[in-house]
Amino acid sequence: MKISIVIPLFNKQDSIKRAINSVLHQVEVNPDDIEIIIVDDGSSDNSSAEVEQIIETLKGRSISLIKQENAGVSSARNRGVKHAQSLYVAFLDADDTYEPTFLSEIDKLISRFPTSALFCTSYNFVYEEDHNVKAAKVANLSSKKECHILPDFFLVAATGDLPFCASSICVRRSIFWEVGGFPIGENMGEDQSLYCQIALRHDIAYSPAPHANYYCCTSGSLMQTHEVASEMPYSKRIQTLLDQGHIHSQKEPSVKKYIAGHLLDLVRRNLYSGNTQAAQRHLNDARSKARPLKWLYWAFRVKVRG
Numbered sequence: 380m381k382i383s384i385v386i387p388l389f390n391k392q393d394s395i396k397r398a399i400n401s402v403l404h405q406v407e408v409n410p411d412d413i414e415i416i417i418v419d420d421g422s423s424d425n426s427s428a429e430v431e432q433i434i435e436t437l438k439g440r441s442i443s444l445i446k447q448e449n450a451g452v453s454s455a456r457n458r459g460v461k462h463a464q465s466l467y468v469a470f471l472d473a474d475d476t477y478e479p480t481f482l483s484e485i486d487k488l489i490s491r492f493p494t495s496a497l498f499c500t501s502y503n504f505v506y507e508e509d510h511n512v513k514a515a516k517v518a519n520l521s522s523k524k525e526c527h528i529l530p531d532f533f534l535v536a537a538t539g540d541l542p543f544c545a546s547s548i549c550v551r552r553s554i555f556w557e558v559g560g561f562p563i564g565e566n567m568g569e570d571q572s573l574y575c576q577i578a579l580r581h582d583i584a585y586s587p588a589p590h591a592n593y594y595c596c597t598s599g600s601l602m603q604t605h606e607v608a609s610e611m612p613y614s615k616r617i618q619t620l621l622d623q624g625h626i627h628s629q630k631e632p633s634v635k636k637y638i639a640g641h642l643l644d645l646v647r648r649n650l651y652s653g654n655t656q657a658a659q660r661h662l663n664d665a666r667s668k669a670r671p672l673k674w675l676y677w678a679f680r681v682k683v684r685g
Contacts, residue, residue: 383415384414386417398476401476405481405483495583499529501547515544537670558573640673
């Protein structure tokens, strides 16, 4: 299997070498079958210099650096895919890492489920402050421990952590462009937009074992509490498809739960950032009640804060 790895890069001089090394140290795969494409999205630190030094040291490996003016993570990823030479493209954020087994697991998924569009594994959260590692809490997969076709992405994502992250996916390049790639100008939720568009049309092959690491700070970090006042574009697009009757009736209940999960996450974010008014507005959205127990929980929290 030949595969291209696209790494979007923006001011990650302290972690980009770690990310690249995690690709270089893959096991059970031919190094010549791995193409690494780093897209520097207008970094102002020494990120590019770090990459250039690696390229100079490893002249025998297929590693390329593309520089562009800052245009956002979606633009950087899409540009990397345009330069990819392989039929399959995986992504790795510059502050994340692959486990040594990631690409071999992806290879197994492609061999076992060749007609799927997306090939993914679960992942670990790595908290840098205390080096604590926690596996993602993926729900609604019962006791499945083997690789399988993900039964319902929307239901799984609505009731637990996302089953995969941007650094634990591999997509068939033709399908990536079929669904429009990552939406330009959206730096939050752009990954979920891609997942949703693929999940509505194609099968997703999945390994429940964690083969990638998502690096983050403590649970109270900006990632966890950042205020987002409005519903994100990916959710609005899915809602439009629902309103227009373009989503199969079998998927409608789980898609509605997925949207409700997003709205209730907005309640959480705004409540923690002190914007009780915005939290109440999302709580009052009738769509958020598609997750009734979670809605009651946040209704109580908003009442207490109010």
